[in-house]
Amino acid sequence: MPDDTVPGPAGTYVFDGPAGRRGQTMNRMFSSLRDEHARAEFRAGEAAYCARFGLSEAHTAAVLDRDWQAMLDLGGSIFYIYKLAMMDGLSMQYLGGVFTGMSEAEFTAAMRAGGRRDV
Amino acid sequence: MSEVIWGLGTSHVPSIGAAMDRGLVADPLWAPLFEGYAPAREWLAGRNPDVAILIYNDHANGVDLDITPTFGIGTADHYRVADEGFGRRRVPDVVGAPEMAFHLVQNLIDEGFDLTVFSELDVDHGFTVPLSVWTPDPGEAWPCPVIPVMVNVIRYPQPSAARCYALGQALGRAIASYDGVGTVGVLGTGGMSHQLAGARAGFVNPEFDHMFLDAVARDPEKLTALHRDDYIRLAGSEGIELIMWLVMRGALNPTVRTVHTAYHVPASNTAAGLALFDNRAG
Numbered sequence: 189m190p191d192d193t194v195p196g197p198a199g200t201y202v203f204d205g206p207a208g209r210r211g212q213t214m215n216r217m218f219s220s221l222r223d224e225h226a227r228a229e230f231r232a233g234e235a236a237y238c239a240r241f242g243l244s245e246a247h248t249a250a251v252l253d254r255d256w257q258a259m260l261d262l263g264g265s266i267f268y269i270y271k272l273a274m275m276d277g278l279s280m281q282y283l284g285g286v287f288t289g290m291s292e293a294e295f296t297a298a299m300r301a302g303g304r305r306d307v
Numbered sequence: 308m309s310e311v312i313w314g315l316g317t318s319h320v321p322s323i324g325a326a327m328d329r330g331l332v333a334d335p336l337w338a339p340l341f342e343g344y345a346p347a348r349e350w351l352a353g354r355n356p357d358v359a360i361l362i363y364n365d366h367a368n369g370v371d372l373d374i375t376p377t378f379g380i381g382t383a384d385h386y387r388v389a390d391e392g393f394g395r396r397r398v399p400d401v402v403g404a405p406e407m408a409f410h411l412v413q414n415l416i417d418e419g420f421d422l423t424v425f426s427e428l429d430v431d432h433g434f435t436v437p438l439s440v441w442t443p444d445p446g447e448a449w450p451c452p453v454i455p456v457m458v459n460v461i462r463y464p465q466p467s468a469a470r471c472y473a474l475g476q477a478l479g480r481a482i483a484s485y486d487g488v489g490t491v492g493v494l495g496t497g498g499m500s501h502q503l504a505g506a507r508a509g510f511v512n513p514e515f516d517h518m519f520l521d522a523v524a525r526d527p528e529k530l531t532a533l534h535r536d537d538y539i540r541l542a543g544s545e546g547i548e549l550i551m552w553l554v555m556r557g558a559l560n561p562t563v564r565t566v567h568t569a570y571h572v573p574a575s576n577t578a579a580g581l582a583l584f585d586n587r588a589g
Contacts, residue, residue: 303511
C-alpha cells in the first residue's frame with residue numbers, strides 16, 4: 189500500500205484533496221474555458237483573466253509560460269489543464285511528451301508500439 | 308417488470324468519437340479498433356432496448372470541482388451535449404427517461420445508495436462516445452432514451468470497486484421492479500489501462516486488461532477485491548475508470564454469455580476495450 193499522504197506509484201499524479209486545494213483557483217479558471225466567450229476573453233488578456241480568478245503568482249506564471257509540468261505540481265487536474273492545451277491546439281500526446289521528456293512524435297510512436305509498459 | 312437484456316463495457320476515449328466525426332474509421336491507425344467493434348454493433352443493432360442506462364464519469368464538463376458527487380443519476384427530460392472547450396460534438400442531444408429515473412432514485416436510496424440527483428446535466432465524451440460505439444450512425448436521435456449514472460473517478464478517493472459492484476446489483480433490482488418499460492441495456496464505460504499525466508504517462512498494462520476482460524464476465528468478485536490504489540498501480544491513474552464497468556456488471560445476472568470482446572492499443576493514449584454480454588442466455 190502506498191504512503192497515505194501521497195497515493196499512487198512514482199511518476200503518478202493522484203488528484204486528491206490536498207492537490208485539489210492547491211490547484212483550486214487555477215482549475216476553476218480552466219473550467220471557465222468551457223464557454224466560448226470566456227475563451228475569447230482569456231485570449232484577449234491572459235494575465236488579467238488569471239487575476240480575476242485569484243490565481244497566485246506561481247499559478248499565473250505556469251499558465252502564461254505554458255509550463256505544463258508546473259501546472260501539475262501546483263495542483264492542476266489533467267482534465268482541467270487539458271482545456272488550456274486544447275485552446276492552444278495541443279494534443280494529449282503533446283502533453284504526454286512534455287511529462288515524459290519526449291517529443292510529441294516520440295510519445296505517439298511509443299503509444300503506437302503498444303504503450304509504455306515498463307513504467 | 309423490466310428486464311436487462313444486455314450489458315456493454317466500452318472505453319470512452321474522446322479520440323474514438325473524434326475519429327468517427329472526422330471520417331477516419333478506415334484510416335490504418337483506427338481501422339483495427341473499429342473492426343473490433345463490428346460484431347458487437349451488429350448484434351446490438353437488432354436488440355434496441357426501450358431504455359438504456361449509461362454509467363460514466365464527467366471530465367470537467369458537466370460538473371465542476373466545487374461539487375464532486377461520488378455517485379449521481381440524471382432525472383432530466385433531455386441532456387445537452389457539452390462544449391468541452393472546442394464546441395459541441397455534432398451528435399444528437401440525449402433524450403432522458405425521467406419517470407424510470409425517479410423510480411431508480413427512490414429504490415436506490417431505499418437500499419442505502421444516496422445518489423446525487425441531476426435535474427440538469429450536460430453530457431461529455433464520457434457519455435457520447437459509448438453511444439457512438441454502440442450506434443455509429445444515430446441520425447437525428449439515439450436508439451432509445453438514456454439515463455445517466457455518474458461516478459466520480461477523477462477525484463481521489465474514488466468509490467471502491469466493491470461499492471460500484473454493489474450499486475450495480477441494487478440498480479439491477481431497481482430495474483427489475485419497474486413496470487414502465489420492457490427491455491433495458493446497461494453500459495459501463497471508461498478504461499482500459501491508461502495514464503495521462505506524470506512521468507508514467509502512456510502507461511499501458513495489457514496483462515491486467517486481459518485479466519479484467521476475462522474476470523468481469525466470469526468472476527467479478529475478483530475485481531471488487533482490488534483496492535483503488537491497486538487500480539491506479541495496475542491500470543494507471545485514469546485506468547481506475549474501469550470500476551464503472553463493475554456497476555454495469557452488477558446490474559446483470561450472475562451468469563452471462565459473452566457475445567464479443569475487443570482490445571486495441573492505442574486509442575490516443577489509452578488501451579481501448581469492449582465487452583458485450585447477453586443477459587438472457589445465462
